[in-house]
Amino acid sequence: MSLKKQLFVVGMGPGNADLVAPKALKAVEQSTDLVAYGLYLDLLGEPCNNKVHHDLPLGEEIGRARLALDLAASGKTTSLISSGDIGIYAMATLVFELLDRQLQGLEDHPEWLDVEIDVVPGISAMQAGASRIGAMLGHDFCTVSLSDLLTPWETIDKRIHSAGEGDFVISFYNPVSKKRDWQLNHARDVLLKYRPASTPVLLGRQLTREDETIRIIRLDELDAKDVDMFTLVSVGNSESRHIINGEKSWVYTPRGYKKKL
Template sequence: MTGSLVIAGLGPGAGSLVTPEVTDALAQATDVVGYIPYVARVAARPGLTLHPSDNRVEIDRSRHALELASAGRHVVVVSSGDPGVFAMASAVFEALEAGPAAWRDLDIRVLPGITAMLAAAARAGAPLGHDFCAINLSDNLKPWSLIEKRLRLAAEADFAMAFYNPRSKSRPEGFTKTLQILQESCGDARPVIFARAVSTPDETIRVVPLTECTPDMANMRTVVLVGSSTTRIIARAGAPFVYTPRSVDT
């Protein structure tokens, strides 16, 4: 029996934002592997085995998925958002590169998904309409000094920015430092979007000037978007539109 491995993105939360391609892959799967809350989003059915695991065992999870596929199973590794954006696709390929040579002959596909960053940007308008960068503020897998360097260079380059994993109970100081760096480096009231639990019933979207941002405005369910110096706000009766023009004056 020839197995297969699909690395799929489940989108930011709403079932309507899961792509048809991912839905089809889940319908054909014999096994679904992933972080506990993401596997919980997949409905149980006869013939499907769910393999939830903790968030800090990505390489072990990847090896398990590759072993299942090499045994002839049809495996889907699930991530939220897009699997290639701070998610499981890199972990699977890391395990693949270090694993048995036979794994490289498996049928492996990566299926894209809608990221929280893109869903949040769409809710607000078009804050990522020009050049932007995405930075994971967690220092679990890289040193804080590297995060700080990238923040300062992104601010100097005047990118719009998207921040993943901004603040957790175990890392409350990182986002405090991030705001300090941005407020020192940018020195203006550019808009910052705090999008919490985007696309779910718990969704909240706040637009706050950079000069008024505080660390408690973000948690691990929040993606934070920071405008560039050219980002604009269109005020209206409801929530404002935030957008970054496609052109830059020279």
């Protein structure tokens, strides 16, 4: 009887335990070993008890993916865990890139190809942020990462212009860092060429977590100094509306039902 080799690639959602999918919890429950950045295991809490934790720091993403495949290939049921949706700017891509490299003969780990992989989606930061303020993603939208660590800035800039011209609602991931503080303001200036200065912008920091903060500002008020790596920045399109009813405030992006109302 062959030994089952199982790797769960798990998105745990934005941080609130109530938003972790049941399938994600089941994957963690079935696993003996958990591979993640330590904060994610802390946020998951009790489900991670009595498991072997493999905590690798930020910047060790390739190491995490390799370790998870190695553990699963050795017969240990393993969960590789990331926040949000693990297929969106997260670890799932690295797992499949390593498998692709093995198939191309660029790696020497044939045992990886025997691993059963189950990708478990999670709620992404852009979905969590939109839900906190109404229905910002109600029409066509896209995401753009402002980190040029892995993607040339020229490519990122082209995508910002294309998204602006296409009038997409845009969620910016990795908006700023200690060494990278000008790209967000550049993106703002680009978008101001395509949509009104009054366009609503969501600044959602530590979404769904205990220290969550939510701000709705105008596009012309967006400034990188008010944002950090824990902040999601979502910019409405030219039709997005910020509506206020007393102390209540929402943002929604209409789909065109006005003609039918």
